[in-house]
Amino acid sequence: MADTKKKASAKKKTAHLKKLVIVESPSKADTIKKYLGSGYEVKASVGHLIDLPRSRMGVNLETFEPDYIVMRDKSKVMKDLRDAAKNASEIILASDPDREGEAIAYHIRNHMNEKVLSKIKNRVVPIRRIKFEEITQPAVLEAINHPIEIDTRLVNAQQSRRVIDRLFGYQLSPLLWKKVKSKLSAGRVQSVALRIICEREDEIDKFVPVEYWEIKGHFKSKKHALIGELSKIGGKKAEIPNQETADRIEKETLAGKSSIGNIAVRQQSRKALPPFITSTLQQAANNILGYSSIRTMMIAQELYEGINLGSTRTGLITYMRTDSTRVSPIAMEAVRKYITDNFDKGFLPDTPNFYANKKSAQDAHEAIRASDVALHPDKIKSYLTPDQYKLYNLIWRRFVASQMTPSQTETYTIEIENGDKLFTASDSHTVFEGYQAVYQFSKTKKEKMLPRDLKKGDELTVTKIDKDQKFTEPPPRYTDASLVKTMEELGIGRPSTYAPTIFTLTKRYYIMKSGKSLTPTELGRVVNKLLVDNFPDLINVGFTAKMEDELDEVEEGGKEWKGVVRHFYEPFTHVLTKAYEQIDNLKGSFDEETEFVCEKCGKKMLKKLGRFGYFLACSGWPDCRNAKPLPLGRCPKCETGQVVKKKGGRGKYFYGCSTYPECDFATFLEPSKESCPNDGSVLFNKREKGETKLICLKEGCGYEKPAE
DNA sequence: CAGTGAGCGAGCTTCCGCTTGACTT
Numbered sequence: 029m030a031d032t033k034k035k036a037s038a039k040k041k042t043a044h045l046k047k048l049v050i051v052e053s054p055s056k057a058d059t060i061k062k063y064l065g066s067g068y069e070v071k072a073s074v075g076h077l078i079d080l081p082r083s084r085m086g087v088n089l090e091t092f093e094p095d096y097i098v099m100r101d102k103s104k105v106m107k108d109l110r111d112a113a114k115n116a117s118e119i120i121l122a123s124d125p126d127r128e129g130e131a132i133a134y135h136i137r138n139h140m141n142e143k144v145l146s147k148i149k150n151r152v153v154p155i156r157r158i159k160f161e162e163i164t165q166p167a168v169l170e171a172i173n174h175p176i177e178i179d180t181r182l183v184n185a186q187q188s189r190r191v192i193d194r195l196f197g198y199q200l201s202p203l204l205w206k207k208v209k210s211k212l213s214a215g216r217v218q219s220v221a222l223r224i225i226c227e228r229e230d231e232i233d234k235f236v237p238v239e240y241w242e243i244k245g246h247f248k249s250k251k252h253a254l255i256g257e258l259s260k261i262g263g264k265k266a267e268i269p270n271q272e273t274a275d276r277i278e279k280e281t282l283a284g285k286s287s288i289g290n291i292a293v294r295q296q297s298r299k300a301l302p303p304f305i306t307s308t309l310q311q312a313a314n315n316i317l318g319y320s321s322i323r324t325m326m327i328a329q330e331l332y333e334g335i336n337l338g339s340t341r342t343g344l345i346t347y348m349r350t351d352s353t354r355v356s357p358i359a360m361e362a363v364r365k366y367i368t369d370n371f372d373k374g375f376l377p378d379t380p381n382f383y384a385n386k387k388s389a390q391d392a393h394e395a396i397r398a399s400d401v402a403l404h405p406d407k408i409k410s411y412l413t414p415d416q417y418k419l420y421n422l423i424w425r426r427f428v429a430s431q432m433t434p435s436q437t438e439t440y441t442i443e444i445e446n447g448d449k450l451f452t453a454s455d456s457h458t459v460f461e462g463y464q465a466v467y468q469f470s471k472t473k474k475e476k477m478l479p480r481d482l483k484k485g486d487e488l489t490v491t492k493i494d495k496d497q498k499f500t501e502p503p504p505r506y507t508d509a510s511l512v513k514t515m516e517e518l519g520i521g522r523p524s525t526y527a528p529t530i531f532t533l534t535k536r537y538y539i540m541k542s543g544k545s546l547t548p549t550e551l552g553r554v555v556n557k558l559l560v561d562n563f564p565d566l567i568n569v570g571f572t573a574k575m576e577d578e579l580d581e582v583e584e585g586g587k588e589w590k591g592v593v594r595h596f597y598e599p600f601t602h603v604l605t606k607a608y609e610q611i612d613n614l615k616g617s618f619d620e621e622t623e624f625v626c627e628k629c630g631k632k633m634l635k636k637l638g639r640f641g642y643f644l645a646c647s648g649w650p651d652c653r654n655a656k657p658l659p660l661g662r663c664p665k666c667e668t669g670q671v672v673k674k675k676g677g678r679g680k681y682f683y684g685c686s687t688y689p690e691c692d693f694a695t696f697l698e699p700s701k702e703s704c705p706n707d708g709s710v711l712f713n714k715r716e717k718g719e720t721k722l723i724c725l726k727e728g729c730g731y732e733k734p735a736e
Numbered sequence: 737c738a739g740t741g742a743g744c745g746a747g748c749t750t751c752c753g754c755t756t757g758a759c760t761t
Binding site: 052053054072073074075076077079080082101102123124126127128129131132186189190192193194195196197198199200201202204205210211212213214215216217218329333349521522524525528529636638639640643645649650653655656657674682684688689692694696 | 738739740741742743744745746747748749750751752753754755756757
């Protein structure tokens with residue numbers, strides 16, 4: 029009796045207190061606040077709050093015990109959360125339902141227990157953990173009603189991952205400082221990405237073009253003319269290595285008898301593509317819109333956080349960092365209704381399309397899709413910037429298309445026989461658009477239809493043979509799109525790190541972007557060689573896979589997490605010690621010779637990497653200390669000067685003439701590698717309405733061309 | 737929209753993964 033009274037009075041006391049819900053993202057906090065009503069306070073942790081310190085190792089090298097601190101730029105957020113916790117009746121940890129989210133919950137719980145709850149004496153403040161996969165009111169309420177425990181096994185897997193990355197990153201990087209150059213970096217993800225790019229460059233360097241010829245025959249029947257491509261000789265794929273062979277084939281074909289061979293009609297069905305995840309969004313935006321990974325993610329963030337549509341701010345897409353193609357049942361119903369209302373019957377499949385995730389997917393968030401399928405891109409175009417419109421258009425269309433039926437194309441192929449040679453002519457056309465009615469970005473060129481009334485055995489005459497000399501091409505360099513695709517397939521990196529990793533490689537001057545292509549610099553190749561030669565087991569596409577396997581054992585079998593760290597760390601330390609002893613000092617070995625000559629001593633100038641980027645220095649150093657900025661191309665204003673990069677006020681860079689003050693040319697536009705065909709001055713990149721152009725800045729020239 | 741103007745060769749630098757904001761000129 030007395031007990032219940034006590035409980036009742038305690039309840040009364042805390043009745044005015046709110047329950048504190050903590051999520052990761054501020055936008056998510058806003059949304060959930062609406063679902064939960066006035067009894068709840070919803071706040072965001074804005075990602076991790078507690079981590080290893082940046083300025084030192086922060087890991088005991090014998091025990092692997094981590095030394096966690098509140099991250100420097102998060103102390104304010106943490107204080108805010110502590111203040112809210114002091115006045116909360118309950119704390120509900122609602123970070124994302126994945127490995128990192130579990131660690132965030134764990135760290136907040138420990139911090140709150142220690143700093144806040146242990147000091148509240150008159151009442152008990154429970155800390156609960158909830159998880160939900162989709163941000164809808166029923167899902168959130170369901171989760172609130174069924175709190176669970178923090179999963180220590182997930183937390184421990186995260187700790188393994190974190191400590192392994194710290195040990196490797198913070199021990200490999202100093203090796204590079206000592207042997208190559210200060211401020212360089214190495215790590216489990218970035219160094220493998222660099223290796224991938226460097227190996228492609230090696231392939232390109234080694235590539236020897238091989239000559240081959242393509243042959244086309246022009247044929248005529250009584251009523252028709254058609255062109256066939258030589259595809260087979262003597263039943264085998266036609267391979268024409270040189271002109272002599274091509275000439276001989278031409279002669280034989282012209283002399284021989286031609287007739288229609290087999291005619292085939294082939295139906296091809298193409299299934300819709302899955303809705304976007306982070307990696308595929310970055311790929312499509314890079315390939316179709318030409319956006320870099322970083323640009324894509326910035327625009328997606330704007331769409332996610334919300335756009336002012338007249339009166340209210342509306343989030344237009346779901347969360348943009350995800351590895352899952354999952355679509356919430358409510359959204360599924362909405363998109364199927366949209367297709368029903370706007371398309372003929374055949375465009376909606378009987379049952380929803382489901383797409384498999386990768387095994388490694390953490391599945392914490394839905395696919396990237398339009399939040400409200402009724403918001404057609406063209407309906408809200410006027411509220412969006414051109415970039416926002418284009419990206420939203422892509423996401424909306426991909427989402428709708430992902431729930432539509434396959435497209436059907438028909439290919440009509442006519443074979444033409446001439447002796448032992450077989451020529452092939454074909455056309456293809458869409459029989460049923462299916463999902464391509466909504467999602468079709470590759471430009472389909474109109475193909476000429478072949479005649480349909482030819483029959484096998486019909487005689488033809490050859491009127492002409494086209495011979496084209498060709499050469500095999502080296503494999504293409506990686507782009508943001510293909511690198512992200514490769515990384516995702518290999519399980520290297522996460523949705524939140526694809527774009528930053530590419531940026532890190534660029535920031536370290538390991539790679540450069542020319543157009544869309546990622547090219548390693550000399551520095552990048554030197555660093556890569558050092559790492560790959562000495563740490564082949566670590567700088568390896570299989571390393572992350574092996575690590576993930578062991579993390580799975582921590583998550584599922586409760587394997588001891590520090591043991592996993594030890595397993596990877598012990599062999600590493602041996603190799604590292606050896607590396608310090610054996611590797612020669614490579615400083616300066618990545619300097620590139622140039623054609624520029626030192627005006628002071630006549631020696632060649634070297635392109636060197638300094639604190640402010642590349643500069644030219646005399647190869648006679650230290651006898652000749654001549655140094656100057658790297659010339660980037662002919663000045664568009666004067667005859668003698670070169671454009672050089674300069675640092676202006678507030679850390680902003682600009683480009684000016686090397687002869688300043690004689691010539692006062694200056695601009696903020698980035699110079700390109702190309703020069704103007706009219707006057708030889710360097711062309712500059714200019715962004716206009718989302719398109720990048722190369723323009724000549726010479727007065728009165730006006731030359732411009734689209735940038736590739 | 738306009739706007740600028742060392743000398744790098746010394747004494748900290750760095751990882752991966754979550755998430756956005758930004759003290760003053």
